[in-house]
Structure formats: C-alpha cells, structure tokens
Amino acid sequence: MFLRWLEATILDFGDEMHKVYMWIWSSGDLGLRLLWHILHLILSTWYFIIGLMGSVESFLISSGLFKRYRDLDISKVQYLAVAIDSDEALQTLKVLELLRWLEAIGLRKVCLYDTAGVLKKSKEALTLLLKNERMSSETASDPLVEEKCLSLEVISFSDGKQAVAKAADVLLKKHYLSSNTEKPKLTESDMTDALGAIGYREPDPDLMLIYGPARCHMGFPAWRIRYTEILHMGPLKSMKIGALIKAIHRYTMVHQNYGT
Amino acid sequence: MENKTDTLAVRLFGSSISYMRKSLFRILSVGPIPNHIAFILDGNRRYAKKRNLNEGMGYRAGFLSLMTLCKYCCELGVKYVTIYAFSIDNFKRKPHEVDAVMDLMLEKIQGMLKEESIVSQYGVRVYFIGNLELLNEHVRQAAVKAMEATSNNDKIVLLICVAYTSTDEIVHAARESCEAKRARVRSSGAREGNEEELKVVDIERHMYMGVAPDPDILVRTSGETRLSNFLLWQTSNCVLYSPRALWPEIGLRHLVWAVLNYQRVFPLLERRRKQM
Numbered sequence: 001m002f003l004r005w006l007e008a009t010i011l012d013f014g015d016e017m018h019k020v021y022m023w024i025w026s027s028g029d030l031g032l033r034l035l036w037h038i039l040h041l042i043l044s045t046w047y048f049i050i051g052l053m054g055s056v057e058s059f060l061i062s063s064g065l066f067k068r069y070r071d072l073d074i075s076k077v078q079y080l081a082v083a084i085d086s087d088e089a090l091q092t093l094k095v096l097e098l099l100r101w102l103e104a105i106g107l108r109k110v111c112l113y114d115t116a117g118v119l120k121k122s123k124e125a126l127t128l129l130l131k132n133e134r135m136s137s138e139t140a141s142d143p144l145v146e147e148k149c150l151s152l153e154v155i156s157f158s159d160g161k162q163a164v165a166k167a168a169d170v171l172l173k174k175h176y177l178s179s180n181t182e183k184p185k186l187t188e189s190d191m192t193d194a195l196g197a198i199g200y201r202e203p204d205p206d207l208m209l210i211y212g213p214a215r216c217h218m219g220f221p222a223w224r225i226r227y228t229e230i231l232h233m234g235p236l237k238s239m240k241i242g243a244l245i246k247a248i249h250r251y252t253m254v255h256q257n258y259g260t
Numbered sequence: 261m262e263n264k265t266d267t268l269a270v271r272l273f274g275s276s277i278s279y280m281r282k283s284l285f286r287i288l289s290v291g292p293i294p295n296h297i298a299f300i301l302d303g304n305r306r307y308a309k310k311r312n313l314n315e316g317m318g319y320r321a322g323f324l325s326l327m328t329l330c331k332y333c334c335e336l337g338v339k340y341v342t343i344y345a346f347s348i349d350n351f352k353r354k355p356h357e358v359d360a361v362m363d364l365m366l367e368k369i370q371g372m373l374k375e376e377s378i379v380s381q382y383g384v385r386v387y388f389i390g391n392l393e394l395l396n397e398h399v400r401q402a403a404v405k406a407m408e409a410t411s412n413n414d415k416i417v418l419l420i421c422v423a424y425t426s427t428d429e430i431v432h433a434a435r436e437s438c439e440a441k442r443a444r445v446r447s448s449g450a451r452e453g454n455e456e457e458l459k460v461v462d463i464e465r466h467m468y469m470g471v472a473p474d475p476d477i478l479v480r481t482s483g484e485t486r487l488s489n490f491l492l493w494q495t496s497n498c499v500l501y502s503p504r505a506l507w508p509e510i511g512l513r514h515l516v517w518a519v520l521n522y523q524r525v526f527p528l529l530e531r532r533r534k535q536m
Binding site: 006007010011013014017018020029032033035036039040043116157160161162165166167168171172175183184186187190191213214215216217218219222223225226227229230231232254256258260 | 286
C-alpha cells in the first residue's frame, strides 16, 4: 500500500519536473532573459558584499590590528610583478601611489606590465617622481638611499610572444643555418639563453598581482610565469594597501611542491 | 517489487536532477557560453588523504569527476575541454606513484576504445597533447590508437595533456619552426629564405595545442593560484578561476560559477581579443 503511494508520488514529481522543464523551454526568450538577469544580479550582489567586507578588512589591516600582517616576511617575495589593465594604467598617479606602497612595504624589485605599453611611456615619469620623493625625504649623503631604491622593470605584450619568436630566430641562426647538425637538440636552457641574448635577463616573478576588471594575466610573458602565484586585486581605482598586505602575506604562506 | 520501486525511484530522481540541470544550462545559454574550458586536476592525493583512502583511489575519484564534468560541458555546449593530466614535472614523483598514474591512464584509455564508453556515447574526440615520447610504449600506443578511434567524433573535443609543460611546448614549437625554415632555405635558396625572420605565427603553427582555440576559462582546483607551466602561451585572454574544492569534489556549482564570471567580463575580453 505504502509502496504504491510512494510510486505514485514519485511519478507525480517526475511529471511536475517535466512540466517545469517544458515551461522553461517554451516560455521563450523573455522568461529566460529574466532568469539570466536574476542570476547575474545575485552574482553582482555577492561581489558587492565581498567588496564591502574586503574594504573593512583592508582598513583593519592597514591600522595594524592584526599581528600576522604586521610581521610580514617580505624576503620571500624576491620579485613582484604587477599587471595592470591598459585603460587603468593611464591613471599614472594611482600607479605611482601603488609603487610608493610597495616600496614602503619593503619590496625592492618590481616588474610592471600592461598589454598596450602605456606603462612604458610613463616609466620615466614614474622613476623620476619616485626618485624625487626619496631625495626630498632623506639626506643625499645617506648611504642607504640607493639600497632602498625600487628597481623597476616595465614590459608589455611585445615582450612576450614576439620575444620568444625573436629568440627562436637567434636559435635558428646559431644552431640550424650555420651548422650541419641534422637535428639539433634544443632545450629549455637554450631558449632561456637566447632570450638573455636579446635582452631578457630578469628573473621569473614569484608573485603577480593583477589590477583590472578580469582575473586574467593579459599576455604577461609566458616564459616567466611557470610557477608564479597569480592574485587578482580588482580595479586599480579601488586599490587598498590593506588588500596589498594581505595578498603578500597569503603568498608567504603558500607551499609549492613544483609537481613532485 | 521493492527492488523495482527503488530502481524506478532512483531513475526518476536522476531524471528530475537532469531536467533541473538542463533548465539551468538553458538559462545560462542566454549569455555567451565559453567555447573552451581548461582544467588543472589538482588535489587528488589530498582528497585520498582526507578520506583515508590509498592514493590510487584519489586518482580514480578524480577520473569520475572528470567524466561528470565532461558530460556537463557537453550539455552546456562547450566545444573544447582541456585537462592537465600529467606534467613533465610529475615524473619527478616517486616511481610507484608515477607507475600508478600511468597504469590508471592505460586502463582508462583502453576503456575509451570500447563502444559503450562515455567517449562514444557523448561523441568525444580525444587528443593527447604533450611530449608523448616521454611516455612508456604501452601508454603511447594506446593514446595513438584512442586518437585514431575517436577521430570521427564531433560533439566535443577532449584534449588530455600528458607529459606536457608549456615551456616544453614552446621549445618544441621553436624547434619545429627552425627545422621548417631550414628546409625552406635549403630548397628555395639562401637569398629568399634569410630575408624572413621567424614570426609568432610560425611558432603558433607548431604548438601542440594548435588543434584547439585558446581557452576561455582555466579552472585550477584546490585553491592554488599558479598555472604550474600549463597553457601559459594560450591564456593571455583567459579567465582564471581557483575554487577551493579539491578536484574529486568539483561539481556543477563550480562550473556554473565559472561560466557566470566569464559572462560578466565577456565584453571586456572580446575588446581585448580584437586589440591583441
């Protein structure tokens, strides 16, 4: 008796589900669009709440409330890369402020990247402004001034795939066109040496921070980001020092096994 | 009588879940659906440790997740799925671990060749991407056979990266480009050949991943935020997503979240793609 009732209930449930599914299929574009917009509204609301919580947390971190963020082991970040969306990279003052923060945290080697090469145009201005600020805040004879300088590398999309093509050309001339070896065995270190020969000698970044609307590395040179930790920081205009400190702290806690 | 009802109940429940999932995909399809999703299958060993299983069971659980996710991607309308099954770096693991993964791979590849396999059911075309010379003879032959056997399938393409790293792929492509250029120079004469330098298109023509377009979304499970030498060249304009779930724990909600996030930034990605 009970089994018959259960069977009937299940069959009814199945019928209902089938009706809902057919309604969704036949309700046409309008109903579907409405549901799609509702889903995206839920997503936007979620990000809004996360953003608010992030702002509060950043404020607390920058106030020095959390001990773990005060005792940051910056030596673990040997080389930091910052990839900025090209449209946002036009905000030179914001980029300068970011570099000031990085210098204040204790970083010494930073690589700035944007796809279109906007930062390459503002590199000179940024370096000059940073140097002027340093000079005005410390005495010129201070021997530690040079040590505290931020070493800045600025690259763009053309330093990625095109650089690899140029390096391959170097290898072509060295190993293929000028030698009689039938099938030269090219290795990864040959490619690294070729890239070095055409001027790309900087180390691989340990950590990459992305400032932009999308979590995407925007074409950062592929050869250099094999094991780089990639963190998305959001738009440049809403950057916060607390979030920066948190990102660096998170990196210092990561353990990599490099595939083993 | 009880057994029949149980089976009926399970089947109807399964159908209801399937209807709900297809309805959800129908809603998602209002926006742009990614053409190509890549997955880094991270966390199988941690999953086995968490559930007190032996390591081999972690990989098997991972395989089930893979089949489920491929099914979802096929239903959603994703045309290409790439997975990072085994890196060249993974050869540095303990020999018994490497052997266990290779044995599982061989077992599953041989399973693909059967008519009733999920690969045949869903019309999956399989490619094995990577330096296949590094694999043992049995696995390599099985892989080549599976690629031939599935070459007529056209619903979805599954690219399985084995013995793969991005840097090895780039060096291989450079090597092939150099050899092709040398052959052209030798056949057409020195004057014509030397005027052209190698270009990015020459390198890209010889990439292992040249059989598929660039991925739109890259998912790495277990919360790690690095690419670990996977598709570094192809992910210039790709949304990166790092859910905290371990690979065997990945589910529909992660796929839906990834697609919603992709749809959110799609106009920006399209604009960037045109500029690049």
